[in-house]
Amino acid sequence: MSRKDPRRSGNPAKRAVAEQRVEMGISPAITWRDWVGGARIRTLPLAVAPVAAGAGVAHMVQAFSLTLTLLALAVAVMLQIGVNFSNDYSDGIRGTDEFRVGPTRLTASGLVNPKRVLATALVFFALAAVAGAVAVVLSERWWFLLVGVLAIAAAWFYTGGKRPYGYAGLGEVFVFIFFGLVATVGTVWLQTDLITEEAWVSGIGVGLFAVAVLMANNIRDIPTDRLAGKKTLAVRLGERGAKIFYSVCVVLPFAVPAVWGIFHTNLVYTWFVLVLVAPALLIMWLGKSAKDLILVLVLTSYSGLAYGVALGLGFAF
Template structure:
C-alpha cells in the first residue's frame, strides 16, 4: 500500500510540473538576452508557477471525481479520489492549502520584482485570475473544461502569461516580438492537454465532457496535435533565426525537432485510445526539451 506522501505526490502529477519549469525558463532566458535577469525573480516565478500547476491538477482530480468523469471506464491513471485513498474533504483542504501557498509565493514575487503600484495591482489581478482558472476548469456547476475551453486556457496561462509575465517581472516591459516564444510554449502545453483528451475521449463523451477531441473526433484531433507541434517548434525557431547570432546556434533546435517528429509519427499511427497512455510523458518531454533548448540557445547567444 502506498504511503500518504506517495499518494499526494501522485495527485500533484509531478511529470506535468515540467511544463511550469519550461515556461518560466523561456521567459527568464528572454529577459537574460535583454540584459535583465534576476535569479530571485526566476526562482519565485518558478515556485509560483509550479504551485499553480499543482493546484490545477488537484482541482482537476476533485472536479472530475465529483462530476463522475473519473470512473471505472476511464483508461488513464487511477486518481486518489477515484481509488478512495483521498477523501473529497481531504482534497478540498489540500486545494485551500495550495491556494494559500500560491498567494504567499505570488505576493513575494510581485512585491520583490515590481515597484509601480499599477503593475503590482495588475499582477495580483492576473494571479487571482490564474487561481480561479485552475479551479474552474473542472470544479463548480459550469466548469469550462466541460465545454471545450481548456485548450484556450492552457494557451493563455502556460503560454502568453507564463512567458510574457516572467519577462515583464524581470524587465518591467514587454513587446510584440516576444509573442513567438510565448506562442511556442503555449502550443506545446496545449499538446499535453490534447494527449490527455485523446486518451480519455470515449469516457469524456459518455460523461458529457465536451473537450475539443470529443467535439472533432480523434482523427481530426491527431491533425490538430501535429499542427500544435509544428507551429510550436516553428515559433521557437523563427524567433531564434531573427534574434540569435551566430546563426548556427539555431541548429540546436534540431534536437527537439527530432523528438517532435518521432512523437508526431507515433501519434499518427495510434488506433486505440489505450495507446495514448505512454504518450503523455513523451509529450511533456517534447514540450520541456523544446523550451529548454530554446532557452539555452538564447542564453549562449547572449554571452
C-alpha cells in the same frame, strides 16, 4: 488485515478499488506514492518551460533576476500541482473519473476523503499566491496581483464550479493563455518593462506545446469523456480531427527558430527537440492503446520542457 483495511469498508466502491489494487500487487490503502501520482508529475514540465523561455528573453535584454525567476517558477509549479489536485477533486465528485482509463484518481477511488484532496489543492494554490505576492513586492508590479487572482480562478473553474469550462471544450484556450502567454511574458514583465517580440513568440511556442499535452490526454479519454458528458475539444473534433490538431500544435512552434534563428543563431539547438516530437507524432497516429497515448503525453510534455529551455538559452546567448 487491520480494522482500517479498505477491503472491509462498508463502501462497495471503496472495497472494489482496494481489491483491484491488491490484484495488481499494490497496497489496498492509499500511500504517499498515490499522492505523488495525484500531483501528476508528468505535467510539471509545462510549468517550467514558459519560465525558462521567459528568463532567457529577460537575460537577452539584460534584465535577468534569478530571484524573480525562481519565484515565477514557484508560482507556475505550485499552480500546476494545485490545478491537478483540483481536477482530481472536481472530476471525482462529479463522477467523471468513474469512466476514465489510467491510474487511479484519489477522489474517484473512494479511498481518500474528497475534502482532503480539495484541501491539498487549496494549499498549493495558497503557496502559489504567497510566492506570487513576494514577487510582486520585490518587483513593485502591483497589477500582477490581479493576474494571480485570474490564474487561480482559471485553475479552479477548469473542472470546478457549476459550469466548468473544461467540460465545454475551452480547456485548450485557457492553457494556451496561462501556461503559454501569461507565464512566459509574465516572467519577462516581472523583470523589465521592455517586452520584445521574442517574449510573445516564445509564449506562443510554449503555449502550443502545453495545448498539445492536454490534447493528448483528452484524445485518450474521448470514449470515457463522452460517457461522462464531458465535451472536451477532443470530443468535439473527433479522434481524427483531434490528432490533426495535436500534430499542428507540436509542429508549429518550430516556426520560431525558423524565423528568429536568423537573428539568434543559437536557436538552432531548438531543432533537436524534434528527436522527442517525431516519435510522439508516430505513436499518436500509429498507437492503438491508452498506454500508447500516455507515452505520447509524456514525450510531448518533455518536448515542451526541452523546447522552452532551448528557446530561453537561444535568446539569452
